Amino acid sequence: MGRWEPDSRGRLERAALALFGEHGFENTTVAEITARAGLTERTFFRCFADKREVLFGGAGALRELLVSTVDGAPENADPLDVVVVAFEAAAAMLQERREFALQRQAVIAANTELREREVIKLSLLATAIAGALRRRGVSETAASLTADTGIAVFSAAFTAWINETEHREFPLLIRESFDELRAVTAGAARS
Amino acid sequence: MGRWEPDSRGRLERAALALFGEHGFENTTVAEITARAGLTERTFFRCFADKREVLFGGAGALRELLVSTVDGAPENADPLDVVVVAFEAAAAMLQERREFALQRQAVIAANTELREREVIKLSLLATAIAGALRRRGVSETAASLTADTGIAVFSAAFTAWINETEHREFPLLIRESFDELRAVTAGAARS
DNA sequence: TAGAGTGATGACAGTCACTGACATCAGGCC
DNA sequence: GGCCTGATGTCAGTGACTGTCATCACTCTA
Known part of the structure; x- marks a missing residue:
């Protein structure tokens, strides 16, 4: 197995959709998304150009x-x-x-x-x-x-x-x- | 004459269009726009919901x-x-x-x-x-x-x-x- | 098999858009 | 003259996004 859990992009997408559904887009920070996905903010912005793009x-x-x-x-x-x-x-x-x-x-x-x-x-x-x-x-x-x-x-x-x-x-x-x-x-x- | 120059909204619009034309939208900060218009950033965001809206x-x-x-x-x-x-x-x-x-x-x-x-x-x-x-x-x-x-x-x-x-x-x-x-x-x- | 990449990730400091709370002050109203 | 109002200023935040460098499992090659 690799150094990290696989499919970080997919994990971010799923975490984001779940959190947006629970608390709304504006009330969800990128930090919260990455925390749920077990990653850092920097990785989020390497996968997606901005917060919206994750959808x-x-x-x-x-x-x-x-x-x-x-x-x-x-x-x-x-x-x-x-x-x-x-x-x-x-x-x-x-x-x-x-x-x-x-x-x-x-x-x-x-x-x-x-x-x-x-x-x-x-x-x-x-x-x-x-x-x-x-x-x-x-x-x-x-x-x-x-x-x-x-x-x-x-x-x-x-x-x-x-x-x-x-x-x-x-x-x-x-x-x-x-x-x-x-x-x-x-x-x-x-x- | 009032305490301030009139038409702050129009001044912001003109300053923004000019600066966007000169340096591009991304390379222009709201601070630069308000400086040219002789106002503060806070006033900009009272006139316009966000930086784009000025256009x-x-x-x-x-x-x-x-x-x-x-x-x-x-x-x-x-x-x-x-x-x-x-x-x-x-x-x-x-x-x-x-x-x-x-x-x-x-x-x-x-x-x-x-x-x-x-x-x-x-x-x-x-x-x-x-x-x-x-x-x-x-x-x-x-x-x-x-x-x-x-x-x-x-x-x-x-x-x-x-x-x-x-x-x-x-x-x-x-x-x-x-x-x-x-x-x-x-x-x-x-x- | 050691050592040099490689690529995804972390750490961290920084910029800038945008917001909330409160202060200021000219002009109008009584 | 004093009070109110509305537009503006001041200031301290939060959070999105970026540049830069460090880390380290994995891989390739000698």
């Missing part, structure tokens, strides 16, 4: 899944359809850890700073998706609009998935939210 | 304009059309201070923390717009989708307004971006 370790994997799905879609597929399929895949991924997602979302929803971080993570996803669309030949404006729209659809579906009492399939909710978007935009006047 | 004083006025425009739209107007008109009004407002907007946006673009704050301000705008739409009888999901879509359209148009060499009218760019959105969504397959 957002999964964002990278999500981005990779979305981008690789877009990259792997049939060449002539409609951009918005491609994005929807990518988000369905992401939804399926998140669905496998529903309990964790619920707990994490409760913590984030309770704190503005954390919502800031979440929102910018979403916008980074949008940027990554827009980049993947551009590689498919979609124009700059259309790419960012499509990506942002995808994020909007995803956010609406995520809220439904978290809040609905009848636990429906997350990918199905994505599909429904997309249909609603089409209804919204189809009704608008042509200028 | 976002106008967000409230923007929100009020958007919400009041949505509230004042004809009863039977299409929700997305209403939102577009509101953003055209907002664009006209921003256009009157183009130089300031350019300088401010350069500072924000150069710093992730500031982009975080900007993105969440946009999402707060979306929430406010969605609320106004709900008051018009639009369903929860449609309202948030429409509002988010409006923000996406606005963001795309704003980027164009900032970057384009040929200085076209901002409200016109909003209208164009909206048309592009319609093209994007109209092309997608029906599920």
Whole structure:
């Protein structure tokens, strides 16, 4: 066995989520998190850029899944359809850890700073998706609009998935939210 | 004349924007800002919730304009059309201070923390717009989708307004971006 | 198998954003 | 003239975050 207990990053993540749930984000110090994880503050900041980031370790994997799905879609597929399929895949991924997602979302929803971080993570996803669309030949404006729209659809579906009492399939909710978007935009006047 | 120079808030805003432009956001301390403005740090934090907020004083006025425009739209107007008109009004407002907007946006673009704050301000705008739409009888999901879509359209148009060499009218760019959105969504397959 | 890396961690001092509590003082009001 | 009020100053904190150097189990190599 190594000199130290393994998986310090994971221990910090679990300790943080537990403490944030118990006392709230603001009322939890990094010192308390590291104490529970059996580490020092310095190690915390080597693992995570700042205190908030300990809740957002999964964002990278999500981005990779979305981008690789877009990259792997049939060449002539409609951009918005491609994005929807990518988000369905992401939804399926998140669905496998529903309990964790619920707990994490409760913590984030309770704190503005954390919502800031979440929102910018979403916008980074949008940027990554827009980049993947551009590689498919979609124009700059259309790419960012499509990506942002995808994020909007995803956010609406995520809220439904978290809040609905009848636990429906997350990918199905994505599909429904997309249909609603089409209804919204189809009704608008042509200028 | 009062005991102190007037408009301490405005002096802090101007000092901050100037210093952020010269040395960057991270390399500027609140002490430096207050020194240039002839005030103390404590006063800074009485005017602004945190260091970033000094750049976002106008967000409230923007929100009020958007919400009041949505509230004042004809009863039977299409929700997305209403939102577009509101953003055209907002664009006209921003256009009157183009130089300031350019300088401010350069500072924000150069710093992730500031982009975080900007993105969440946009999402707060979306929430406010969605609320106004709900008051018009639009369903929860449609309202948030429409509002988010409006923000996406606005963001795309704003980027164009900032970057384009040929200085076209901002409200016109909003209208164009909206048309592009319609093209994007109209092309997608029906599920 | 000894000795030289290597990489994760600890120790510690420092900066700076931000807060609470109390002091100060010009101008308005009675 | 005296009191109140509101904006500001002063000061001592707390806690997030960083730079730097020390430590030490493990590994590789001669």
